[in-house]
Amino acid sequence: MATEQHDLPTSADVFSAAQNIAGQVHCTPLMRSRQIDALTGANLWFKCEHLQKVGAFKARGACNALTQLPAGTRRVATHSSGNHGAALAWAAATRGLACTVVMPETAPRAKRAAVAGYGADIVICGPTQEDRERALEAVVADSGAHVVPPFDDRRIIAGQGTVALEILQQCRERGFAPDMVVAPVGGGGLLAGVGLAVAALAPDTIVLGAEPAGADDAQRSLRGGVHVTAQQPQTLADGLRTTLGRRNYAVVCHTVRDVITVSEQGIVDAMRLLWTRTKQLVEPSAAVALAAVMEHSARFRNRNVVAVLTGGNMDLDRVADLFAGGEETP
Amino acid sequence: MATEQHDLPTSADVFSAAQNIAGQVHCTPLMRSRQIDALTGANLWFKCEHLQKVGAFKARGACNALTQLPAGTRRVATHSSGNHGAALAWAAATRGLACTVVMPETAPRAKRAAVAGYGADIVICGPTQEDRERALEAVVADSGAHVVPPFDDRRIIAGQGTVALEILQQCRERGFAPDMVVAPVGGGGLLAGVGLAVAALAPDTIVLGAEPAGADDAQRSLRGGVHVTAQQPQTLADGLRTTLGRRNYAVVCHTVRDVITVSEQGIVDAMRLLWTRTKQLVEPSAAVALAAVMEHSARFRNRNVVAVLTGGNMDLDRVADLFAGGEETP
Numbered sequence: 133m134a135t136e137q138h139d140l141p142t143s144a145d146v147f148s149a150a151q152n153i154a155g156q157v158h159c160t161p162l163m164r165s166r167q168i169d170a171l172t173g174a175n176l177w178f179k180c181e182h183l184q185k186v187g188a189f190k191a192r193g194a195c196n197a198l199t200q201l202p203a204g205t206r207r208v209a210t211h212s213s214g215n216h217g218a219a220l221a222w223a224a225a226t227r228g229l230a231c232t233v234v235m236p237e238t239a240p241r242a243k244r245a246a247v248a249g250y251g252a253d254i255v256i257c258g259p260t261q262e263d264r265e266r267a268l269e270a271v272v273a274d275s276g277a278h279v280v281p282p283f284d285d286r287r288i289i290a291g292q293g294t295v296a297l298e299i300l301q302q303c304r305e306r307g308f309a310p311d312m313v314v315a316p317v318g319g320g321g322l323l324a325g326v327g328l329a330v331a332a333l334a335p336d337t338i339v340l341g342a343e344p345a346g347a348d349d350a351q352r353s354l355r356g357g358v359h360v361t362a363q364q365p366q367t368l369a370d371g372l373r374t375t376l377g378r379r380n381y382a383v384v385c386h387t388v389r390d391v392i393t394v395s396e397q398g399i400v401d402a403m404r405l406l407w408t409r410t411k412q413l414v415e416p417s418a419a420v421a422l423a424a425v426m427e428h429s430a431r432f433r434n435r436n437v438v439a440v441l442t443g444g445n446m447d448l449d450r451v452a453d454l455f456a457g458g459e460e461t462p
Numbered sequence: 463m464a465t466e467q468h469d470l471p472t473s474a475d476v477f478s479a480a481q482n483i484a485g486q487v488h489c490t491p492l493m494r495s496r497q498i499d500a501l502t503g504a505n506l507w508f509k510c511e512h513l514q515k516v517g518a519f520k521a522r523g524a525c526n527a528l529t530q531l532p533a534g535t536r537r538v539a540t541h542s543s544g545n546h547g548a549a550l551a552w553a554a555a556t557r558g559l560a561c562t563v564v565m566p567e568t569a570p571r572a573k574r575a576a577v578a579g580y581g582a583d584i585v586i587c588g589p590t591q592e593d594r595e596r597a598l599e600a601v602v603a604d605s606g607a608h609v610v611p612p613f614d615d616r617r618i619i620a621g622q623g624t625v626a627l628e629i630l631q632q633c634r635e636r637g638f639a640p641d642m643v644v645a646p647v648g649g650g651g652l653l654a655g656v657g658l659a660v661a662a663l664a665p666d667t668i669v670l671g672a673e674p675a676g677a678d679d680a681q682r683s684l685r686g687g688v689h690v691t692a693q694q695p696q697t698l699a700d701g702l703r704t705t706l707g708r709r710n711y712a713v714v715c716h717t718v719r720d721v722i723t724v725s726e727q728g729i730v731d732a733m734r735l736l737w738t739r740t741k742q743l744v745e746p747s748a749a750v751a752l753a754a755v756m757e758h759s760a761r762f763r764n765r766n767v768v769a770v771l772t773g774g775n776m777d778l779d780r781v782a783d784l785f786a787g788g789e790e791t792p
Contacts, residue, residue, distance in 0.1 A: 182741045183741060187741060242738070404778065407743050407778060408572070408778070411512045411513060411517060411742060411743040411744070411774035412741060412742070412743065413737050413741040413742065413743050414741070444741035448734065448737060448738070448781060448785040449781075449785050451778060451781040455778040455779050455781075
């Protein structure tokens with residue numbers, strides 16, 4: 133299917149989304165750490181979306197999508213490795229809608245438990261994108277559910293973009309405009325939304341994506357100019373294993389400067405730093421923006437950088453494995 | 463040595479301490495979780511001292527003590543299982559003073575690393591209170607250091623009490639007075655300081671201590687009316703293994719309503735809840751106040767309760783052991 137222009141979200145959609153979801157999601161705080169600034173050489177602000185409803189920015193998009201459902205919708209459905217599923221389950225519950233979430237068998241238990249906790253039905257499937265889509269089609273055929281995709285959706289992209297409206301406002305209140313905003317990229321809902329908002333309101337601010345080197349389809353797509361639609365992701369950042377969506381790619385191409393990749397060790401190091409210095413429990417995917425700043429420090433030195441901490445949902449018993457061996461000296 | 467009245471801190475000392483340390487420590491946020499409220503039946507506010515300088519309320523007392531040193535002091539020293547040591551090392555470094563910290567061999571590595579990171583000298587000793595005191599005496603004999611005790615000290619108690627001034631102010635700004643303030647108790651610096659401040663400013667607010675059942679000297683002291691000065695602590699809450707100090711006991715007796723004990727499983731459950739619901743990385747000792755609310759829920763139902771989250775410093779590779787087995791259903 134070709135990308136049709138009218139099909140793509142615009143910055144106006146982001147502004148509308150902010151109206152749609154006002155009062156239903158949190159305006160999350162910006163946080164700083166002088167110690168992390170000293171270690172990275174950048175002036176870093178962390179946008180704390182792990183403190184968002186359901187513990188992830190995904191609450192924004194899901195909430196926005198449910199304000200624009202086709203009349204008569206009784207059940208919504210999606211596929212998700214976790215946070216979008218929990219967000220949709222939560223948003224559906226608040227509106228008295230039924231919800232089915234297709235989840236890969238590799239999804240963290242904590243994320244499955246969250247989806248179940250909000251009362252949604254769960255269908256387990258294989259780990260690939262195709263597995264997920266096939267399972268979701270079966271759900272729709274069976275139940276007539278309205279699908280709210282995890283990222284390749286105009287309403288979702290617009291909803292996620294509201295995080296950038298808050299970032300720009302919060303920076304303004306502190307008397308500066310950010311030089312850069314860095315957002316992790318998996319399917320690209322967040323990155324595309326941030327790109328739209330920043331392009332409209334702060335065209336001098338550079339938007340950068342950050343992704344694991346083991347799931348680098350967004351970098352290859354953006355740098356190569358051809359949308360890479362398949363990959364075999366190898367990363368502990370479970371939220372970033374998806375490939376960039378069609379609409380997401382189209383938006384990112386004209387609003388995002390570059391996508392930076394980071395190593396697995398870089399993700400663990402950044403996560404450890406966030407845990408120990410800010411005492412904020414962020415999940416591996418959320419540490420990827422800081423990992424990018426650390427592994428490409430020359431690019432960020434002395435710049436005002438906002439890094440989006442995307443979520444805080446993970447299996448606590450995996451923590452020791454992640455941090456085994458590496459001892460940090462403060 | 464008998465307790466002499468003039469030797470005890472007063473609420474005026476707490477007010478002075480607030481002046482002394484203003485601008486040097488953070489006014490930490492109060493945080494809520496509707497999910498935890500729903501689970502406990504109480505209206506809970508968490509005072510986030512894990513977001514304090516050095517990651518613990520101990521920064522307050524150490525900072526206050528160093529504003530009142532004998533003339534000519536060049537080196538300060540203390541014994542500490544961790545957070546007071548880090549706090550003193552930090553406060554000394556900011557004033558260009560040398561610092562020695564006696565630490566038991568059982569102290570978490572993260573806390574040792576923090577003390578070393580602030581540039582203090584570390585002396586390792588055995589695990590008992592007597593081991594610590596003997597090692598500290600040797601340091602003083604050797605270096606002439608001025609001792610800043612971890613809790614049994616007028617300046618320290620007054621400094622820790624400033625947390626309660628903030629709590630009362632923050633509650634006032636939200637339009638209520640807390641029915642109860644619950645603080646973990648080890649040596650009793652925090653609990654005595656909070657007791658003094660609340661007794662002076664909000665006499666209708668009940669102050670409660672919370673401690674592990676495996677280190678219940680404060681409860682036995684307060685309920686029995688005789689100061690228990692020795693115990694064999696058995697608890698994972700490494701910050702609460704000390705016995706109530708002499709001055710602390712004297713103050714607690716007339717300012718604290720009761721001390722509640724909690725089980726080890728209760729501490730782990732409370733910590734897991736704080737990690738998963740608030741995304742705040744608090745150490746085991748910090749979860750003891752919430753554990754008390756959970757294990758004695760009838761006492762707190764429908765009351766406005768402030769629980770002090772005392773610190774966030776721990777070895778991350780211990781996490782899996784702590785959380786092994788227990789699966790939480792949201």
